[in-house]
Amino acid sequence: MNLVKIACAAFLASLPAVAASAEGLTRTPWQMQMSPSIKVGDRKIAPRITASSPREVQKAFFESVFLPGDLAEIPAADKGWSATPKVDTIGFGSLKSSRLPNGVCYTNGVDFTYFQTFVDVPENMAVNEFSIRFTGAMDDVALIVLYPAGSDAPQIVEGSYVLHSRPGSANPGTTADLASLVRPGRNRVVILQADLCPTGNILESAEVSLNGATIETQPVAAIPSLASLQSCSVGGAACTNDLTRGYFMSERAGARGAILLHEGSGDRPVLHVEHLQLPDGKSAVAFRNDQGRYLRVDASRNHEANFTAESSDAPETRFAIAAALDSPDRDFASFTSVAFPDRYLRHQGYILFAHPTNNTPLFNRDASWRIVDAR
Numbered sequence: 001m002n003l004v005k006i007a008c009a010a011f012l013a014s015l016p017a018v019a020a021s022a023e024g025l026t027r028t029p030w031q032m033q034m035s036p037s038i039k040v041g042d043r044k045i046a047p048r049i050t051a052s053s054p055r056e057v058q059k060a061f062f063e064s065v066f067l068p069g070d071l072a073e074i075p076a077a078d079k080g081w082s083a084t085p086k087v088d089t090i091g092f093g094s095l096k097s098s099r100l101p102n103g104v105c106y107t108n109g110v111d112f113t114y115f116q117t118f119v120d121v122p123e124n125m126a127v128n129e130f131s132i133r134f135t136g137a138m139d140d141v142a143l144i145v146l147y148p149a150g151s152d153a154p155q156i157v158e159g160s161y162v163l164h165s166r167p168g169s170a171n172p173g174t175t176a177d178l179a180s181l182v183r184p185g186r187n188r189v190v191i192l193q194a195d196l197c198p199t200g201n202i203l204e205s206a207e208v209s210l211n212g213a214t215i216e217t218q219p220v221a222a223i224p225s226l227a228s229l230q231s232c233s234v235g236g237a238a239c240t241n242d243l244t245r246g247y248f249m250s251e252r253a254g255a256r257g258a259i260l261l262h263e264g265s266g267d268r269p270v271l272h273v274e275h276l277q278l279p280d281g282k283s284a285v286a287f288r289n290d291q292g293r294y295l296r297v298d299a300s301r302n303h304e305a306n307f308t309a310e311s312s313d314a315p316e317t318r319f320a321i322a323a324a325l326d327s328p329d330r331d332f333a334s335f336t337s338v339a340f341p342d343r344y345l346r347h348q349g350y351i352l353f354a355h356p357t358n359n360t361p362l363f364n365r366d367a368s369w370r371i372v373d374a375r
Contacts, residue, residue, distance in 0.1 A: 025122060025125065025210065025215060026119075026120045026215075027117055027217050028118040028323075029083060029087030029217050029323045029325075030083075030084040030089070030115055030116070030117050030206070031081035031116050031357070031359075032082065032084045032090070032092060032113060032114060032115045033080050033082065033113075033114050034112075035113065035114070038099060038100060038101075038109045038110070043064060043065070044064060045064045045107070045110075045196065046060050046061040048061075048105070050163075051163055058161075058163070062161040065194050066194070070112070071145060071156075074114060074145065074192065075114055077147075077188055078357075078359045081342070081356075081357055082343075082357075083341065083342075084115065086205075087323055088217050088323070089205040090205060090206050091205070092113065092202065092203045093113075093201045093202035095137070095139075095200035095202060096200060097201045098111070098195055098201040099195070100197065100201075101198060102198050103198055105197035105198070110194050110195070111194070111195040112194055113193045113195070113203070114190060114191070114192060114193075115190065115203070115206065116189065117208065118186050118187065118188055118189070118359075119186070119189060119208060119210070119215060120186050121184050121187060123185075125184065127211065128211050129209065129210065129212055130177065130178045130181075130182045130210050130211075131177055131178060132144045132189065132191065132207070132208060132209070133174045133175075133209055133214075134173040134204075134205065134206055134207075135165075136204030137165060137200070137202045137204045138162070138164055138173060138202065138204065138206075139195060139197070139199075139200045140164045140194060140195055140196040140197060141161065141163055141164055141194050142203070143162075143191075143192040144160045144161075144175050144178070144189065144190070144191055144192075146160075146178055146181045146182070146187060146190075147188035148181055148187055149182075149184060149185030149186050151183075154190070155181045159177070159178075160176065160178070162174070174209075182210075189208065217323045223273055223275070223371050224375050225272065225274075225275075225375065226373075227270070227271060227371055227373060227374050228248050228268040228269060228270055228271070228372040228374050229248060229287075229369045229371065229372070230243070230247065230249075230369065230372060231249070231259050231347055231366070231369065231370075232326055232332060232365045232369060233365035233366065233368075234347075234350075236361070236362045237365075239326055239327060239332075239365055243370075244263065244264060245262070245263045245264075246370075247259035247261055247350070248260060248262050249352065249369065250269035251289060251307045252351075255293060255307040256304070256306050256352075257295055257304065257305040257307060257352030270374040271289060272287070272289070273286075274286040274287075274312050276318060278318070278320070278338065284318045284319055284320050284321065285318070285319055285335070286312035287319070288312075289307050293308060293310070294308075294309035294310070294311065294312050294317045295309070295317065295319075296308050296309035296314070303337075303343060303353055303354045304352065305345060305354055314339070316337070318339070319335035319345055320335065320336045321333055321335060322334045322336055325363070325365075325367050325368050326365045326367075326368045331370055332368050332370050332371065334367050335369070340354055342356045343355055344356075344357055344367040345367065345369075346363065355367075
């Protein structure tokens with residue numbers, strides 16, 4: 001059964017006809033999750049192909065790797081996702097990280113890894129081209145699935161498939177033009193990457209292109225050594241740019257991490273920020289109060305974040321810096337727990353927690369922080 005479902009006519013009819021600037025065009029950081037199990041024995045994969053193989057041979061190969069039921073198993077947008085090693089480009093895996101059992105390539109099963117990003121397209125923007133471009137290594141093959149704005153139905157075209165590429169490849173794999181599937185609003189892009197050989201499992205970089213230009217994620221804010229961290233939003237309201245009144249990261253009695261209301265032009269709650277370099281090369285920070293106690297995620301207390309640690313040595317006190325999940329400008333950032341990488345530092349009921357994202361607007365705002373220089 002052919003997996004491809006083409007709805008070009010309906011989507012082309014819905015596209016705006018007037019071109020616009022890129023203002024308002026945004027993309028969220030990449031997220032990922034591994035398949036809970038390796039698929040063994042449920043498919044007979046066609047012989048190995050190359051980029052020069054005839055089109056019909058490539059088509060048969062792709063459709064032997066990706067079955068119709070695989071689309072239904074793509075995780076929901078709000079369940080189980082965590083930040084990729086490099087949120088702008090992915091940076092997943094290595095040439096020795098396959099989970100497949102030892103054996104011959106293409107015979108030992110398929111191991112799926114899922115990646116997602118959301119592309120917000122302004123109402124008045126004409127979409128003339130939309131594609132996903134892979135640079136560097138990608139092992140072994142990928143299927144790009146699009147959920148058009150306002151739809152929960154996964155869509156693909158024949159050119160949604162991309163064959164593997166090697167490290168340092170000068171000829172990146174690129175999907176066909178997917179513009180016919182894009183609508184104004186929030187479009188969900190999912191990469192279904194399949195590992196077929198028991199050696200490497202890697203996806204170095206995926207770029208999202210619209211009208212010939214790469215869509216960048218929101219830049220990560222610089223974080224000074226003394227900073228006030230203002231909650232992007234409270235109660236689900238839109239993110240605020242108001243510095244005269246807002247909720248700032250601080251603590252309640254008993255060293256409990258919290259956000260506290262600050263009004264006026266006086267001193268805001270200030271935290272000392274210790275910058276750290278993690279073994280994988282990523283940047284991280286630790287937050288310290290004036291009493292010398294560090295913010296620490298406590299798994300025994302529903303992953304509350306409290307100012308209880310004496311040092312920043314433990315991974316529970318360290319937070320990786322990520323692009324803000326929601327922000328009105330570039331002065332915002334989000335933070336993931338180094339000890340619990342699938343969890344973002346957020347507030348809930350005015351208390352600080354490290355929670356896994358559900359990709360709702362409420363969560364994204366609760367996990368985004370304005371960085372105010374307090375030096």
